[in-house]
Amino acid sequence: MKISSGRPAARLTLVGLAVAALVTGAGALVVHTTVASAASAGVEDEGANCAVPALPDAGSLPTSAKLPDPFKKLDGSRITAKSDWTCQRELIKKLSEKFVYGEKPAKPQSVTGTVSRTSITVNVSNAGKSSSFSASVDAPSGNGPFPAVVVLGGFGADTAAIKAAGAAVINYDPYAVGKEGTPRTNKQGAFYSIYGANSPTGLLMAWAWGVSRIIDVLEQSGGTVLRGDATGVTGCSRFGKGAFVIGAFDQRIQLTMPIESGSGGVPIFRGIPGEGAQSLSSAYGEQPWLGDAFGSFTGSPARLPVDTHEMVAMVAPRGLFIMDNPHIVNLGPKSASVAALGGAEVYRALGAGDNITYWSDIQNGTHCANRPEWSAPLQQNIQKYLIKTGNSPGSFHISSKAAGNLAEWRDWTTPTLSGSTSSPSTSISPSTSPSTSTSPSTSPSTSTSPSRSPSTSTSGGCTATASVNQWTGGFVATIRVTAGAAGISGWTVAGTLPSGATITSAWNANRSGDSGAVQFTNVQYNGAVPAGQYTEFGFQGTGTGTGLTTGCTAR
Structure with a gap:
């Protein structure tokens, strides 16, 4: 096709x-x-x-199933300031x-x-x-x-x-x-x-x-x-x-x-x-x-x-x-x-x-x-x-x-970069002086920027760890279910959504409830989790996911 x-x-x-x-x-x-x-x-x-440092040759490239860390430089260090992004972007460009x-x-x-x-x-x-x-x-x-x-x-x-x-x-x-x-x-x-x-x-x-x-x-x-x-x-x-x-x-x-x-x-x-x-x-x-x-x-x-x-x-x-x-x-x-x-x-x-x-x-x-x-x-x-x-x-x-799951594809975290973004006027502002009513802010805010807030709860032989990508008006939550000292054959994750949050779709799990107290259970292919290993599911919602609480019970 x-x-x-x-x-x-x-x-x-x-x-x-x-x-x-x-x-x-x-x-x-x-x-x-x-x-x-x-x-x-x-x-x-x-x-x-x-x-930009000398780029690697094709024959010397390592194999990694995970997505490359966009914040990592060729020497293995990571950028620490927003002003570093100009040259980090140039590296990615090259x-x-x-x-x-x-x-x-x-x-x-x-x-x-x-x-x-x-x-x-x-x-x-x-x-x-x-x-x-x-x-x-x-x-x-x-x-x-x-x-x-x-x-x-x-x-x-x-x-x-x-x-x-x-x-x-x-x-x-x-x-x-x-x-x-x-x-x-x-x-x-x-x-x-x-x-x-x-x-x-x-x-x-x-x-x-x-x-x-x-x-x-x-x-x-x-x-x-x-x-x-x-x-x-x-x-x-x-x-x-x-x-x-x-x-x-x-x-x-x-x-x-x-x-x-x-x-x-x-x-x-x-x-x-x-x-x-x-x-x-x-x-x-x-x-x-x-x-x-x-x-x-x-x-x-x-x-x-x-x-x-x-x-x-x-x-x-x-x-x-x-x-x-x-x-x-x-x-x-x-x-x-x-x-x-x-x-x-x-x-x-x-x-x-x-x-x-x-x-x-x-x-x-x-x-x-x-x-x-x-x-x-x-x-x-x-x-x-x-x-x-x-x-x-x-x-x-x-x-x-x-619905893709970013957590499955990355082994890096998002840093908190210091300072202000370099040359923002060329990127998001008009050539005349910007005003707060027409030019977006470059300072992070939990109400206007995607955020990722993890929370963990352990009970009943498994652990549920929630990570949230938040933006204005909506979010995606990724829940990692990790087995304890013994393997499990099934799991149930009970959660409580913040006030005003509503689930619009979910993947890799069955769910009951769209707001308030909700519950997720494994589907056929991801119920069995070996000792110390994990599986993940996710859902998308409106409102805010920050403050989501979860609890896990093995079956």
Whole structure:
């Protein structure tokens, strides 16, 4: 089955910069600039000047079934301050480029282009080679300047809702930059015209490079039509993979919204084989989406030194709204929920837990359909991150059909990082002075950030340990049932939910009760637990899970 179809931001000023602009008769603003003279509303890669240690070779990588610790440096130490994240993110970026996607080259030597209410043109030259491509623009009524959402491929995205929220739609044809249907040794498109048809960089990263060049032109245009400091990106299926990579690898993207991205997109690589999603070898071989180097990991993802929860984390603390489909196993929705939960731990550590939303609790299972469940949060995210008139908190809505369990995939804990997040103005604030009513707080709060609070209760031959991932309005609880000195053949966990909390779904257990006093019993396959060993189950709820109490009885 084939399902795919450490520097602060510079303000947008012209301070002695050699930028030439000409307004044409068609009303388009023509801009030309070079690397040395570009005015910028943001920074594509804030960690470009970080000293990243030598990366390991593929042959020396250890095998680990657990997700890599996103807070761990190559020397084994862990970051301790929020200001450390800039260079830690750069390390993750370099590992992702080397082993997963291929390298994203730095900004070319020259970028020229035009911006109008109907189109954008991009002309690029570098090292004696050049290429061009264009995108159409569909702007809302009014005079602008407008924030804009780049829509990949022209399907799956709710463009009517985007425009209704006040943002323009930039219709981007990724195939103009990296064409599908070509062999890895003869890749085609604007990217490969400059960097070579046999470049080891995959299409997803080439598409990301193309959007970065569009943003270059938007920045250079002076913001008279489209704002260069308020850009989002979205797409579905293969274009959801692209949207995910685009947002992860350009920190000028204020809002990233991948839809049903499937294997090679949001789902953790380590989880895909066990979930029954499109295999990694199939995703690698169907199209040259992933970098050439990934070919040696399709049968052994546990050797990868990175996984997609860290690409989720690369977006932090910027806005991220992941939309997923729990009805199609081939898309890997359970593995996607694990990636989102894992990445949310970095958001929380940075004090930006309000900035990530994951939503797979939907009724319609049709691939890439516009869904009513997503319409309101889509517009809320656009208003918050692009228009800067809202402050709706992020939330998790994980379908019981495809609920992953982060606890099964990690052996690391989330640290409490000191200080403030580095360069937050480039990530979550407008280029003008932020106000508390339109810019999310970077300080952690139990009422607005995901949190993980463990509690343990022992009785009757087993121990129940509860861990809670909390966000505004909801939570996911993971309960670990550990056998005592003797093995057990069954278990019952009784719990008391905090006032106002309600369970909406549960997995790996039978349950009675949705609020107040609740009870869980084992299902057929996880009742027998050997002495000293454990099994886990979980549930999702509304309200707050902090303060959940549990007790365990063996049968």
